[in-house]
Amino acid sequence: MDGEYGFGQELSFPRDFVWGAATAAFQIEGATKEDGRGPSIWDTFAAIPGNVLDNDNGDFACDHFHRSGEDVDLMDRLGIPHYRFSLSWSRVQPDGKTVEPRGLAFYDRLADRLAERGIVPIATMYHWDLPQVLQDDGGWPNRDTVARFADYADMVFDRLSDRVRHWVTINEPFCSAFFGYGNGMHAPGISDHRAALRAAHHLLLAHGTALRRLREKAGSSHKFGIALNFAPAVIEAADEGYRQAARKFDCLQNRFFLDAVMGRGYPAESLADVAHLDALQPAVADGDLETIAAPLDWLGINYYAPCRPAPLAEAKWACDLPGLDSVGMLPGAEPLTSMGWEQAPDRLTQLLLWLTEYCEGLPLIVAENGAAFPDTVGPCGHVHDPQRVRYYVEHLTAVHQAIERGAKVEGYLAWSLLDNFEWAMGYSQRFGVVHVDFETQERRIKDSGWLLAQAIRTNAVPNAKHLRNDLGNDCVRG
Template identity: 35%
Template sequence: MTSCSMVSLCSLRVASCGIASPAAQKLNTGISRLSFPKDFIFGTSSAAAQYEGAAAEGGRKPSIWDHWCTLPDKIDDGSNPSITMDQYHRYKEDVRLLSDLGVNAYRFSISWTRLFPDGRVNPEGLAYYNSLINSLLEHGIKPFITIYHWDLPQALQESMGGWTNKEIVDKYVEFADICFAAFGDRVKHWITFNEPCHSLKYCYAEGIWPPGVKSDTEVYIAGHNTLLAHAAAVKRYREKYQAKQGGKIGISLDGFWYEPVYQIPQDVAASYRALDFNLGWFLSPVVYGYYPETMRANVGGRLPHFTEEEARNLMGSIDFLGLNYYTSMYVKDSPSDIWQPAGYNTDMRAKTLFDVDGIPIGPKAYETSWLSIVPWGFYKLLNYIKKEYNNPTIFVTENGFNQVHAPYKDSMDDNERIQYLTGHYTNMAQAIRDGADVQGHFIWSFLDCWEWKSGYTNHFGLFYVDRNTQDRLPKKSAYWVKNFLKPDRGLILPSATPPLVQPLGKNVALAPAQAVQAF
């Protein structure tokens, strides 16, 4: 390891790298660890395909992403997940870093093709996850496990068509059962699926993720089977394991806040349709047992129907909601006409925008990034869920800021990420004070990692990873998080004051119902 390599934030010799420790620059902003309940969960998130590497080691078999990366022009930088962050070999070092960072939870996923390839338990995969879980617990870090984070075995895609075949439900439940039986004595938080809306839209509506299907019907069929698999896995866990193991189970859904461009009935209605087609597509069934009315009306016969038994199994099938929030968008009404082809994006009949008349919804991560810093949208979304979905227990399972790929020296001064986190912590704390049952927050992500179609072109990590040496190098945000998580104070850099009040724009009705102020 180089002189800048890191096993402990405390032991890092920052002077040798020409880096002044950000921990020495202090400014109390009023938001701190003490702004949250004593038992609040603070963690970081990851996913097997993005972190583990060792794609051809330890009995692991190919996933749909391994296959997809062999096809030309599918990944922006031509990379693949064969090595990624090499956590398969470096998990003990990573657990020590997490411990030193001060988090009390770590969210990761189980690779279906590592643990249960070919319908049989792989002893090497089982040993790896047991060792990772035990190492986390030894350091006082709670494991949060995502059972499925987009890496379907390629064999199941080829043999049965993946998520468009209803038989996938039984295959998934068999895999989930193996996870519950093997790890449930120590794992107390289970997540059945990560962001099914996000992945299925790209996989089956736009065709830019594997298996590369572009269909106006298969996206809804795949979503329907995903929901049935979720309900069946939850039923299995509750009937067979939950009483003995004492854990909880939920699902992680991606949520954007959609702000109407104009405060007129058409745009306001469009904002609710956008919420239904994004968040409500999966949240309404697992809370109420049925799809949102807007989806049933707009999609019509292309949207599958739940039987009475399926609806009963779905209704109330979460002990908690995992919410992934990154940013917000403007939305305006976009009526369909006979010339528009049917499909997910047109069914919504709403146009989403990141700016209106040149006025952005928030400061952008970088010029071409989809991510703007919109902490007030986070506040609004939490309150919307509280009101519309019976105030479920929420763990914010992903929330983070991206940078364009650059050398470490250009990446470590990530004041914008600190600004982003401060704004979102502040708005989350206010939402909790207003009654939202938020019990935890996970930063995406612990390390700069492989980001699916984007490859290594943008980075979300608190730690930069040198891909030549696999050294984990702390960014300024890592120091900030470490200081924030100290029980007696919260620290921030002077240059990272967060925008907590929604900006006003020309001809755009943006004033929030309840502007969030710093405490």
Template identity: 35%
Template sequence: MQYTFPEGFWWGSASSAAQSEGAANVGGKAPTIWDHWFETEPHRFHGQVGPANTSTFYERYREDIALMEQIGHNSFRTSISWARLLPDGHTVNQEAVDFYNKVIDELLAKGIKPFIGLFHFDMPMYWQEQGGWESRETVAAFAKYAELCFKLFGDRVACWMTFNEPVVVVEGGYLYDFHYPNQMDFKRAAQVAYHMMLAHSLAVKCYRALSLPGQIGIVLNLTPSYPRSSHPADLKASFIADLFFNRAFLDPAVKGVYPQELIDILREHDQMPVVQSGDGELLAAGKIDLLGINYYQPRRVKARMTAINPGTPFLPDWFFENYEMPGRKMNPYRGWEIYERGIYDILINLRDNYGNIPSYISENGMGVEGEHRFIGEDGQVKDDYRIDFIRGHLQWIHTAIAEGSNCRGYHLWTFIDNWSWMNAYKNRYGFISLDLDSQKRTVKKSGEWFADVSRNNGF
């Protein structure tokens, strides 16, 4: 069967400043929470590889953008480093302005539409020490940073994303200890989540006030919550999981309000964030133009089979347990289920329940450990498994579009094998293989395949 996508479909990939730039202590950049955490606890990072040792995009952006053009990209998402642009929180770093101007101009010169994010997990240590997202001061600072970015680059950047996966900041930093500051405190987590959505809304408000011609949105990792069975207890478990991990960000971003069911649960368990007068109007002003969807795996849940000790910390897990579906297809390297239809279910949910908001797949990808095992005699990684993964998801995206979904594009995570937080370079995701020692770039088989897909607008 031939799968042809709508004219103007965005074909490309995604990365972030912290994961690709390197130059952590170069060009006037100040430390982020990742620089600080790696300095204090390097043993928590795979192979003890930190954020200074990434794919050196800061020095090699021209080479990398030429490779993007070679493999058929017409769009690319990355982010600006807040700590690079405003290293002391207030003073503009001209070296950073020059760098981002050159990146944006180079992308445009190659016919690649830049999608620029403002925050991708990389809180400047300066603001973390002031309380991070627990503080309203950081919220106000983010709005000023966003406005600066819009004024500096908004004449050429037509697609802005305020946050990437805000729920991961909440889960990792304040619930499950896989991001700094490594807390387990739901009430603080709720405050962080709330303040991030206020910061998002302030940024959207700033963007609208400047009357720029582009679009502004947010990137959310939407993970469908599938119940084990149709039993009411399992259905309730999946409903609550969806509330915590999807709708807590999706509803305010698209509808401008929080789900009442979530508010009721937080009030019942005394976990509500501090809310100030005027917040409701601000959230309503933060409704987006465009939604980025990151999808990797489904969430399968069931009603709890064991009781909760009320003396333990309050967590979303009080309401459900994870369920491993027998016979599921797995990516054994990442430990994640591969369920291509999930991407269709997300798009149809947006069509039916969120006004069919314009959207695009901002991340989807397959991390594989030890890809050197698949290098052919010609030195190329023969990643047919990645081609199969992408093809399977694109087929379901195509089906959703045929059924009325307003999906505008597909970006793989990621362009080149990049640094992935605590996992560093354990799993490789890129269209381009990276030799970390020599920094040599080599197009994988999937990159060549994707070039054909993009140029044919289908397969």
């Protein structure tokens, strides 16, 4: 392996930089019918032929429900100090309101195992898996779901807060609202732009309502954030049509949720873009925007790639998102990941610098960053993933450059610890730094996993030329 990954010198991060890896419940847990767990919208969505590639589902996923001890051992072996995971609302409240003790006990066991290994948990309360019974009652477009979420958040906080000090309320509300209810690409598979806007507002309102309630009982050591996904808009051509397409996309993707949680309300430009739908403003009650703007301790940044908006007539495909009827997308610049996403680490640097200024110094944590590439299990079970190694080195370098230029970035969480169920793409896309054989559930640490371990150990962007595999076997090392 020496000499293949010829990157530069190690670049040190600030002291106390937060390192870790992330997962999500539905993507890894499996055991969808065990210990009283009820169906989520993703169980229902995946059961409909054609919704998920190859008709895959999350029934088994990575079997983390039964193998959490093994997975915590893997984290310990890699030296991962922080682990971001999500709780399955359907596991702990199958009917959306009543506690299932067996489901909650799973997260008790997980928290205890992490504590035994000195791994700091970061718990996400909602990562896209709404209980189906709540969807039957209207789902996120229904304002009542806000109260249900606040009660659920209150309950899991009471149970786990003695061991879990760091919390994410909601992960990527953009995707839940606009892919779930806007274009139907994700669960629950609804295509209704008006419903999507109501869902977006209620997701944010659920975040703010829960956060304000938890603040009343949390100690000073408890920290709260929300994780938003950002895709910088690249203006492909210097004409008004492209500029307007980029503006509309940027307002909806990058500022709609951010402005609201930062106390600025919804962007006036976005409100104008969706005014014809007559959906958002009727959903906003007095005091909602103040509730949504509950103070954060940090902002989670999920970054994978920029996007290239274009006038619909000149685009490769349509956006099909609220207010973007005239906007489409162009393919990203190569090289692309296997998801077809552009690799642009410099855009991450720019994003982190902009957010530091725009959010007036609020601490930032890169809560998700990673890449899918096809992996092959080689001789002696080794998984050699040079493209992913390069991606991580380049993006860690981008984070370091942002910090050097004044960005207030306090941590980096790799997506993902494990190969997993990748939503509508099923099991076709591998993001993990640990390879999972979905037939046998065998785990194998990839080169990218050892790279992450080296970054953590040295608190620096690794010089991957000298990447070491702790197995110390030439066959295993490739």
